[in-house]
Amino acid sequence: MKQNIYDNLEFFEGYKKIRENENSANNIEEKPALFGLLPDLRGKRVLDLGCGYGENCKAFSQMGASFVMGIDISDRMLEVATKENPADNISFVRMCMENISCIDGEFDIVVSSLAVHYISDFEKLSSDIFSLLAPAGVFVFSQEHPITTAPKEGVSWAKRDNEIEFLRLKDYSYSGQRNTSWIVDGVIKYHRTFSDIFNSLLRAGFTIDTVSEPVVEASVINKLPSFSRCLHVPDFLLVKAEKIRV
């Protein structure tokens, strides 16, 4: 059974609150970076892995995509997506990312926002995505930064006078499962080293195009001091990879 923490009511309500906060790390850091890596979507077929509320699917549709398929494992998420972000050319499908090789179709762009760190076998996922992409297709994804997913006991910041001093970094070299607390206890995520992430993509056949570790601007940190953490360690890693067999 795949993890479906998003259908846990307590998690779902907590997650909703975070996403409604316009100053969330998603809105401030991750979304601009993700959209900045996207190619021109006009006339393109897009697959969104772990689409959640479907806001990105809606945006892809508005950016001119010919067709958008959003998949998610969570019924609750897709209920919101169908209600709040529908469009004629968007299809929301309940499916876990582990099963995308069942999809009978071809896409020009596969996008995944903050979901691949829930998947145990990233190499299989990369390979499945590669198969679903048309030639010259693009895979753009964001995930929690490998430094922040490393510690087995959860990220722990050392502070002095309320200023962040350092992150207690350990266990980075061990790729594998991490049992974390995020909104609720017992959320399972998968830490992977940089080399494991990149070598999985490369072995699947991808060519790396761009790597991004977004850092917020000083003006934002002045307004929202908690973001000063990302001057030490970025919250997110993003990669744009292409299907070009060389």
Add this chain to the structure above:
Amino acid sequence: MKQNIYDNLEFFEGYKKIRENENSANNIEEKPALFGLLPDLRGKRVLDLGCGYGENCKAFSQMGASFVMGIDISDRMLEVATKENPADNISFVRMCMENISCIDGEFDIVVSSLAVHYISDFEKLSSDIFSLLAPAGVFVFSQEHPITTAPKEGVSWAKRDNEIEFLRLKDYSYSGQRNTSWIVDGVIKYHRTFSDIFNSLLRAGFTIDTVSEPVVEASVINKLPSFSRCLHVPDFLLVKAEKIRV
């Protein structure tokens, strides 16, 4: 004036001691990883950037390279190289890595062992290397791991009962100069984030082939417990990149 710390006598003597230790991180971790990334050298023209004592040049010659050029900024290093590791098809040249665009020649393989973190402009270096490579040429390099080069005040491990507990990680997001103490004070190195390293290579035209963050085996850690640090954070990052215009 480029930094030439290796001609500082105190540094040179200290460095010599480290390299003579068969259980150094270079011998245990870096060298096997670097040589593991090399393609077949038979009949190939090899350029070694920051060749130091020239042991790698000698090895490349013995592995069948048709010609090896080793460059280093340090006279003292090249003196040892010429004395201890000469061969008919090896040419040792005193030159800093910043000036390699002056070399009038073409290479099939450019190698650099633990030297690029001394260079301020990695993107220019990548571009210079790309220009020196023949089509389908390969660039293989090792450097200190970006997590260990991050802290502005030097790496600092927290220990409990003599066991490493964590690394105090800070300043990772700021690529730039670091004034460190290694053997002597005032050694200048350059920290770069993963994305800065990879995007420099990619913008120079390289295709990424393999990424490596070597970790020593349990049997080695049993014998040499200080290597347990690399279960938390690898000492080195290695990359194999190719000159394939796609």
